[in-house]
Amino acid sequence: MPDDMSRADAAYSAYDRTTSRWGRITMLMVLVIALAAPLYLVFFSGLQLAFGELLTAFLAVAAVFGLIWVIEPLTYYPVLGPAAMYQAFMIGNIANKLVPSAIVAQQAIDAKPGTRRAELAAVMAICGAALVHLVSLLVLVGLLGTWLVSALPDSVVEVARLYIFPAIIGAVVVQLVSYAKQPRITVIALATAAVVQLGLVPVLGEQFGNFATAVVVFGTVALAWVLRDRRAERGTATSVSASADQPPQQ
Amino acid sequence: MGSLAAYTNSAFLWICALAAFAVIALQTVIYMRAARTAGPDLGFTPQDWKRSLRSGAIAAIGPSLAVAVVAVALLALFGTPAVLVRIGLVGSAATETASADLAAGTMGAELGGASWSPEVFATALFAMSLSGGMWLVTTLILTPLLKRGDTRLRRTNPTLMAIVPSAALLGAFASLSISELPNGTVNVLIVAVSALVMAGCLLLARWLGLAWLREWALGISIIIGLVAAYFAHFSAIGPA
DSSP, rough: OOHHHHHHHHHHHHHHHHHHHHHHHHHHHHHHHHHHHHHHHHHHSSOOHHHHHHHHHHHHHHHHHHHHHHHHHHHHHHHHOHHHHHHHHHHOOOIIHHHHHHHHHHTTTTOOOSHHHHHHHHHHHHHHHHHHHHHIEEEEEIITHHHHHHHSSSSHHHHHHHHHHHHHHHHHHHHHHHOOOOOHHHHHHHHHHHHIIIHHHHHHHHHHHOOOOEEEEHHHHHHHTTTOOOTTTTHHHHHTSSHHHHHHOO | OHHHHHHOOOOHHHHHHHHHHHHHHHHHHHHHHHHHHHGHHHHHHHHHHHHHHHHHHHHHHHHHHHHHHHHHHHHHHHOHHHHHHHHHHTOOOOHHHHHHHHHHHHOOOOOSSOOOHHHHHHHHHHHHHHHHHHHHHHHHHHHHHHHHHHHHHHOOOHEEEEEEEHHHHHHHHHHHHHTTGGOOOOHHHHHHHHHHHHHHHHHHHHHTHHHHHHHHHHHHHHHHHHHHHHHHHHHTTTTO
């Protein structure tokens, strides 16, 4: 097997190099493009804009979202892995579109969570989701948007705006539980989330609410580790790496 | 609104929107090729490759339609190219509307109203874009740092790394779903409907051996969830 192992490691590190390098390059390109649009309006459109007003407006937004800029990458890294980070934070819609797609694909090919196979399935699923994302926005918003504004009743738009997230999240939780097959961790996650979201958030307020999900993620990971099934422990070293899902890594 | 449209629809904004989409497409193609090349040596067969791509795409249809409907609602405010850039890139409708509202507020203006001038629009777009850009900056800085720690952990403690991904996923989604519950009776109902439809689809898929149903289950759950939301919202239990 040593030959197989080194081949797998070599293939993975080549993949890792390509995705990290191009992930960073494409993300920087998008950063420049996204900033070019408003800078054009500020400097070249003939509008009279005061630097002080621009700064004040940005600071007002930063005060609300500043913490989230840092917390979201920390929260999603253990979920996405390095390569998918560059996809996810470019496209956005991580919780309502990309991660659900990844779970569906991992379940479809029956890849065990945490393996390289699962990581590749997630990246490919996000590629598929990215294509649908681009096409749907280009066609429905770019081409047909103006017509749709007049065709869609206000009530439909309002319901979609208000309830899109609950309509997605209920289904995703069920799919995730059925995919992960981890009853013990599921109970820990739900209990931690209930304590933090229903117990702590109402007491500690809005500011805490911004990073409540990060607290739940790290709390669940810590508790899942402390409360892990130690009876299975003796067999774990073999069952983890020899799970037939990927060749042993050591 | 005539003069505002000249700015919201300016050719340069259209070029930016299309360029951003082109870069996302480029990244997607590079990643697809990288996964195809490395896959076979990692137990990820060409069939797995195709299956993952297709499942991910199908699963994204429901959420994408819903996002597009919400994006359409923002067109009157920001114009097509700005909506494409802001919703197409990291932002969601909720964060972008909130950002624009905050930015307009600092100029004593409101979204949409008579005070929504080209100057206010440009300032709001500036603040939204810079804030959206910060997500990219933190991702660019934090990902390599986290990767170093992650690689070390994998080497020293494989048992921990077997627990972390499942626990992080379950924790994140347990938190997001439970945080919906205090938002109102309709929200509780929708989470429950969506969860039950998914459970039904998965059970049917298992009993009848329907692999396709597992891929479409998310879209079906979202649509039935939103239909239920429509009736609940405009009935007695909805907000007045």
